Amino acid sequence: MKLSVIVPVFNEEKTVAKLLKSLATVKDVDEIIVIDDGSSDQTAAEIKKVKSPKIKSFSKINGGKGSAVRFGLAQVSGSHVLIQDADLEYDPNDIPKLLEPIKSGRVEVVYGSRFLGPHLNLLFWHRLGNDLLNFLVNILYNTTLSDMETCYKVVPTKLLKEIKLTADGFDLEPEISCKLLRKKVKIFEVPISYVGRDFSQGKKITWLDGFSALKTILFLRFFD
Numbered sequence: 001m002k003l004s005v006i007v008p009v010f011n012e013e014k015t016v017a018k019l020l021k022s023l024a025t026v027k028d029v030d031e032i033i034v035i036d037d038g039s040s041d042q043t044a045a046e047i048k049k050v051k052s053p054k055i056k057s058f059s060k061i062n063g064g065k066g067s068a069v070r071f072g073l074a075q076v077s078g079s080h081v082l083i084q085d086a087d088l089e090y091d092p093n094d095i096p097k098l099l100e101p102i103k104s105g106r107v108e109v110v111y112g113s114r115f116l117g118p119h120l121n122l123l124f125w126h127r128l129g130n131d132l133l134n135f136l137v138n139i140l141y142n143t144t145l146s147d148m149e150t151c152y153k154v155v156p157t158k159l160l161k162e163i164k165l166t167a168d169g170f171d172l173e174p175e176i177s178c179k180l181l182r183k184k185v186k187i188f189e190v191p192i193s194y195v196g197r198d199f200s201q202g203k204k205i206t207w208l209d210g211f212s213a214l215k216t217i218l219f220l221r222f223f224d
Helices: 016-024 043-049 065-073 092-103 124-140 157-162 172-182 207-222
Strands: 003-009 029-037 055-060 080-083 109-113 153-156 187-191
Touching: 003 016, 003 065, 003 092, 016 029, 016 043, 016 092, 029 043, 029 065, 043 055, 055 065, 065 157, 065 172, 080 092, 080 157, 092 109, 092 153, 092 187, 124 172, 124 207, 153 157, 153 172, 172 187, 172 207
Parallel strands: 003 029, 003 080, 029 055, 109 187
Antiparallel strands: 080 153, 109 153
């Protein structure tokens, strides 16, 4: 098993270097694909400060998280892929526990659930939106996921390419979940730690992204 981590980055000059340094020290991480998605701050300079043979960095015109992940997916060489946001909300030290069920041959896909593990209190409306979207996915796709929106998804590279991602923005997360569930892929969840940030700290996802996620969930269930 070889794990490639895709790191989509947009204007994260305060956190990206610390994140990459932490990620590079995780033994189970074999390759780090960093995609600077058209940042307008010092993100590009901060990325260059981190030296590791694991890191391969790229830059592109801003197109959203989904577009950056799709760009990165075309560059990976690992057997499995994990997506890592650059804002330090997710802890790279949790990655080994996500890989254990796959290495043991028990499951194919593993999600790190923010709501099964220790976490900082979330913004109320963000948590409510998460719960509603998650509930809808569980009903429409006949499953019992606790956190289908989680960033921490470990998926075989071949499978992730097979489902042919198209999302450009944050609707990438429900797109991955819904397309995996449509293929009857069993998803195994493990608890992870989570330290969410608020808008004053640079959080980017808004209620508009919730509507995009809702549209994606319904479209993939009834119209695609």
